[in-house]
Amino acid sequence: MSTSSESLGEVHGSVITNGKVGWRRILSFFGPAYMVSVGYMDPGNWATDLAAGSQFGYKLIWVLLLSNLVALLLQSLATRLGIVQGLDLAQASRQHYNRFVNFCLFILAQIAIIACDLAEVIGMAIGLQLLFHLPLLWGVALTMSDTILLLFLLNKGMRHLEGFIISMVFIVGLSFLVEMFIVEPDIKQVGLGLIPHNLNGSALYIAIGIIGATVMPHNLYLHSSLVQTRKIERNEIGIRESIKMNLLDTTIALNLAFFVNAAILILAAAAFFRYGFHQVAEIQDAHKLLQHIFGSLAPALFAIALIAAGQSSTVTGTLAGQIIMEGHINLRIQPWLRRMITRLLAIIPAFFTILYAGGQALGNLLIFSQVVLSLQLGFAVIPLIHFTSDKEKMGSFANTTRIKVLAWLTAVLIVGLNVKLVVEQIADWAKGSPNQQTLIYFTTIPLAIAIVLLLLYVFLKPFFIKSENKHSKVPHGSALEIEAIAPVNLTRIGIAVDFSAHDRDTIRHALMQGGKTAEYYLIHVVETAGAQYLGEAVNDYETQSDKENLEKYQLRLKELGYHSHNSVGFGKVAQAIAQVVNKQNLELLVMGAHGHKAFKDIIFGTTVDSVRHLIKVPVLIVQ
Template identity: 40%
Template sequence: MTAPPPGGEGLGGGADAAALPTPQALRRADRHRLTTRRGLAARLALLGPAFVACIAYVDPGNFATNIAGGSKYGYLLLWVLLGANLMAMLIQNLSAKVGIATGRNLPELAREHFPRPVTYGLWIQAELIAMATDLAEFVGAAIALNLLFDIPLLPAGLITAVAAFAILGLQSKGYRRFETAIMGFLAVILLGFLYDTLKIGFDAGEAAKGFVPKFDGSDSLLLAVGILGATVMPHVIYLHSALTQNRVPAKDDAEKRVLLRFNRVDVTIAMTLAGLINMSMLVIAASLFFGHGGGDVDTIEKAHAGFKQLVGPSAAIAFALALLAAGFASSSVGTYAGQVVMQGFIARTIPLALRRTVTMAPALVVLAIGVDPTKALVISQVVLSFGIPFALIPLVLLTRRKDVMGALVNRPLTTAVAGIVAAIISVLNVLLLLDAFGLVSF
């Protein structure tokens, strides 16, 4: 293993070289657009990083938690999705700002400014979170391949691994091809659920009641934490800062502020789309299954069968295609994030094939031994929720420091709101633990 050059400008060569874009891959035209173009054309030219990050917000784990939530509790947990999406907008804006302001990504800054034991602790938990992330992505894509083509789950998981490498390999041609591919997958997911929403319809009045915060027992709390973990993803908190570092070099603080404004547009559009997709998942499940045997629709396979039976084959195919697109795209983004984490926290890299083998092993074991895949997906999202504070707290601590962020340091209000978000997530996780040990009841 070798240490990369400072500033995340490489991964040691070989197979790793295709994993992250280097400054040499940046196009001078991007900076020209930044300084000479205005309006919609300029914004469209600079869109991309947030769309890569947002694919993690609509990965197969979201399918599992949203379908489970909608079928069992109706519209009850819509408020959780709305809150999680607003949190995601704030968090991803802060993460992207790190890359723009410092030319470093979040793990690199943690290595530079935190004690070594803290850095290594953050790295270890991030690797465990990567395994939980891969579990959701591989299992989800495998289920989709099984539903569409009747491929057994284990071979379908291996096919997903090949697809992830192929998509990630587009970065060797420049980051724009990778970003365009991810946007294409996002479009498939969006169109799939738009079709199903229009086909099924829903009661808007009843859905509106779901935006009033409340729970219905401990199981609803478990699902709420799972939804939060599926929506606010720890690995893309790290990744987004790497996507923006040196993507378009800025010569001074004024240009950094311009880039930051473009980034806010990017994040707003991408996260709004992700939020609409997530809400449509829950709304569709609530409309179809809640109160009509919804307690029995506790797996993605049963949801697919319900689509086919209650709506028609076309709705079932749209659902499965959206799931497949989510699995393929999010697995490649997960691999990308894993390299950022290792390179940043401990200044080391390993070949992508080895990293992928290690992190996907739990998912393949789940597929091989026949564990209920949807239950595994939901649990993986709860695990992810426990990882959020370990990414979010360093983000808040670093972005509030002027010696780190310079002119783009957080305003006190931004730091306060981000601290509240971190506290809310942490409290939910503590409540879940207390409930699991019978110390509190909901």
């Protein structure tokens, strides 16, 4: 469990930028935006782009371009927040809003992460089926394996993780570059597709899906954290240079993402809309039609790009989930567990959709996941604009009037489109189920009102009530005033022993804390199957042996002039140790660390972490 207050503490400030010149210095800043950009070309984008291209030809390319410009603006604000204040978006929200609002924002952001992960699960499963003819359910199950990949890459360092992501982006981009030569799109119609026009009905639904798939809320959290992996000079020149370099990085990466998204839409328009296939929202159908029209190379490249996009997006989605959980509600758990929880929550709807509706229903589920992302976007965008416009905390790096106007117009556009979508969707549900109208209205309208009220609070609160936290660069608050310290005389000290080589150092450090005036409680827990089941009633060989060993320790301490008592616990180690500590009113617990790392912690557990959460006294850990 990470104890760092920094965003992504295990890699915070791990990439050195100082001491480098020329291209080496520029390249040292490059990387975060490419990790973010994969979220702009994940399998969720594929579904919306395919649906847009097959139904409306080239007419919605302008929505992609608009989404890309909006993304560029918002991602640059996210990098500015992370670089200047040293906070990610979730940490800044925790400073500005109360605990209840932060919990609500966490739930909404978590729903967005699950929706994003759902798209990755479906995309990977479909890609594996298309390329290796693997059943969809098997492909969904195999997506659990990316937990191991993420742990491996994180342990290797930030540059290795970024290298993996960039290589995936390269594979996707190269695949679609070749696709463009194969399908030969109508260049004139592509140009006309850049002209905006009114949106209604299914075009509006797909357009909002495109916005949700392109401007993903979790990318704002992720980018504001990733820029902090660069170690920079914390002065005006260093900060300004970092902002400039990250803007360049963001511009290049997001333009590449726009090329990929536009290529998918153009591919659908040229390959399907042109030939009268107007309802191709399913990735599998697109793959079959590509093979039917253009031969074997195009669909193979299509499947390879799909797998690469899904795998890279999965890694970045996991990091975003960690940032959101730690930032909003200050809860830190192991990355593998965080990955498993998110992935399971995404796998369950995908699994049951395949089981009961078949693989053909996955396309609609993909588009729906992107609409969910778009609906959550306002709750990330509005706080971001507030935080980066705060002159007190941003200083000379606060948003200019022009940037604020553009940013708020963007927020109004996003929220307005979402409100229009929600109103139309509720009306369609009610019209489609006349007998259930009352139930639909009584369930959806109160929920919609609650979300609107939360959005209004998030929007209005910073205008009227300023954050009480004055020092934004210290997520856990300011240092306290330290006065004269009186000596602490400990009289009741617990010593956890396990009869290993660690015991000698553990007991020695405990004796140093209390001297010969304190009472020492030697604590050992019997973990046998009998102890788990029978508790104190167990009387097996191991229990007898452990009690004899404790008596030997006690006798030796008595010979040295120390007062000690023996306490034997049974069953689960952490709970048994905590029970003794609480029952005996101990003032300090001394434990030896087992030294496990990575996968050994998964196998053997982390007793120290568990114990310290169950007791209220200090714990001295002896390595």
